[in-house]
Amino acid sequence: QVQLVESGGGLVPAGGSLRLSCAVSGRTYGNYLVSWFRQAPGKEREIVAAISWSAGSTDYADFAKGRFIISRDNAKNTVYLQMNSLKPEDTAVYYCARRSLPTTPYYFAAGYDSWGQGTQVTVSS
16 A cells, blocks of 8 residues: 655766655665666666665665665655666666565565655666
8 A cells, every 4th residue: 555656867968967856655664675777779678776765775787876865764764866867778667566576586666565756867878
């Protein structure tokens, strides 16, 4: 019964920055993971970054390391993805998702039980 709603996407030039937000409603307690995935046209959905809701520990895809920062504000029930030094290949629909049971690796999309609707990020050349 957890709901996630992404916002903050848009059009940005290469080298620019963007901050995405994922608002979480419903039950937010427990030892679960909230992650950002992305999917470009014709490509597989891939992990971007993950954060533990309770502990705040993080993991990043290789392409995101040094450029993106995932964070959360538990009081606001919101997870953020700060994206810097954006590249055209970052163009995709970005989704936030929750994994409640650690039965699969954090980067495995099928392991997540709740998904947002996605927000479009377009990076121009």
